[in-house]
Each structure stands twice: as C-alpha cells, then as structure tokens.
Amino acid sequence: AQSVAQPEDQVNVAEGNPLTVKCTYSVSGNPYLFWYVQYPNRGLQFLLKYITGDNLVKGSYGFEAEFNKSQTSFHLKKPSALVSDSALYFCAVRDRRAGNMLTFGGGTRLMVKP
Amino acid sequence: GAVVSQHPSWVICKSGTSVKIECRSLDFQATTMFWYRQFPKQSLMLMATSNEGSKATYEQGVEKDKFLINHASLTLSTLTVTSAHPEDSSFYICSARDPGSTEAFFGQGTRLTVV
Numbered sequence: 001a002q003s004v005a006q007p008e009d010q011v012n013v014a015e016g017n018p019l020t021v022k023c024t025y026s027v028s029g030n031p032y033l034f035w036y037v038q039y040p041n042r043g044l045q046f047l048l049k050y051i052t053g054d055n056l057v058k059g060s061y062g063f064e065a066e067f068n069k070s071q072t073s074f075h076l077k078k079p080s081a082l083v084s085d086s087a088l089y090f091c092a093v094r095d096r097r098a099g100n101m102l103t104f105g106g107g108t109r110l111m112v113k114p
Numbered sequence: 115g116a117v118v119s120q121h122p123s124w125v126i127c128k129s130g131t132s133v134k135i136e137c138r139s140l141d142f143q144a145t146t147m148f149w150y151r152q153f154p155k156q157s158l159m160l161m162a163t164s165n166e167g168s169k170a171t172y173e174q175g176v177e178k179d180k181f182l183i184n185h186a187s188l189t190l191s192t193l194t195v196t197s198a199h200p201e202d203s204s205f206y207i208c209s210a211r212d213p214g215s216t217e218a219f220f221g222q223g224t225r226l227t228v229v
Contacts, residue, residue: 042222043118043223046217046219049216049217090158101163102160102218106156
C-alpha cells in the first residue's frame with residue numbers, strides 16, 4: 001500500500017520569505033512523486049514531478065521540490081513567496097508498479113501575508 | 115499540458131433527482147479516468163476508476179448504484195449521482211492521464227448542492 005503524509009495543515013509565510021511545504025511518502029517500490037495546487041472551487045493544477053534523475057526538480061511558478069530517498073520526503077519549496085501563492089497544496093505518490101492510482105496527502109493550506 | 119474539461123462547474127438539484135457530471139479529455143485519449151470526491155478542507159477521496167468499454171472499479175464504501183459511471187468513449191466519462199440527497203453535496207473532481215505523460219490532469223471540479 002502507498003501513503004502520503006503532509007504533517008502541516010497550514011503554513012503561514014510572509015511575502016518575500018522562503019516557503020517550505022512538507023511531504024513524506026511510503027511506497028513498496030520506486031515512486032513517482034507529484035505536487036499539485038488547488039485554488040478555491042477549482043480542480044488541481046500540476047506543479048511539478050519527480051520521476052528519476054536529479055533530486056531537485058523545478059516546476060511551475062518558481063516552485064521546486066527535493067526528492068530525498070533516505071528520508072522518503074519530497075518537500076515543496078520556493079525561495080520567495082507571493083501573496084498569490086496562497087492556496088491548497090497536495091503532494092501525491094504513484095507506485096511505478098501499481099498502475100495509475102494516485103494517492104494524495106491530506107493537503108496543506110499555504111497562507112502568504114503581505 | 116493535457117486538458118481535462120469537467121462540466122458543469124456547479125449544480126443545484128432537488129433531493130431525489132439525478133445529476134450527471136461529464137469529464138472530457140480534450141487533446142488526448144484516456145482509457146482510464148478517475149473520479150474523486152472532496153469534502154471541505156479535506157483531501158481528495160478516490161471514488162472509482164472509470165475504464166473505457168468496461169465496468170468501473172469502485173473503492174470500498176462507494177455505492178455503485180448511487181454513483182453510476184459510464185466511460186463510453188476514449189474521451190468521455192460521466193458520473194451520475196442518482197436519487198441525490200443533501201449528504202451527497204460535495205465537490206467532485208475527475209482526472210485522466212495522457213498515456214504519454216506520467217502526471218495526471220484534473221478537471222475544474224463540480225460543486226454539487228442538493229437541496
């Protein structure tokens with residue numbers, strides 16, 4: 001079975017400061033890892049993914065994430081937060097051997113204050 | 115990226131009626147689509163996997179007769195909430211994965227309110 005944990009329900013950051021949204025995962029094999037963002041009453045938008053290769057992946061809107069196999073983590077980061085980054089962020093994992101099924105974390109609400 | 119279109123974006127219906135939600139992959143063919151339900155301030159709960167040309171696979175606890183899924187073509191899956199009740203009010207989201215991609219793409223979601 002695969003699972004994802006996002007330990008923080010909410011992260012508060014001041015605009016211009018760096019932000020980190022945490023994610024840890026559990027899969028039996030090698031994972032595909034994803035971050036999605038959701039704005040109110042909207043579907044999920046793809047931000048970035050880790051498939052293989054470089055542990056630091058860069059995605060949309062200046063976001064990046066670092067895959068850490070030993071810590072089974074895939075934290076989302078951004079060097080300088082914007083108020084418009086305020087949204088709900090979901091980490092997701094797919095076991096390469098488990099077909100198409102995505103498992104989501106509980107979500108973290110990011111609040112960026114001016 | 116690939117585009118998944120979901121319609122309607124919101125719907126209000128009376129108790130006892132049925133509501134159909136459509137999910138279309140606009141620029142790719144999807145043999146598999148997924149239907150999720152999201153409660154306020156909560157994560158997505160997978161309801162069922164929709165398979166083109168065959169029966170959907172439902173997750174444990176999801177009523178097959180209440181949430182009817184049809185995947186009649188490679189670009190369209192529908193979710194019909196039958197005999198809706200207020201407790202069915204929720205945000206429903208579909209997704210599909212372009213076979214050429216590793217990530218899934220999501221529809222805009224449908225907010226269903228049953229009164």
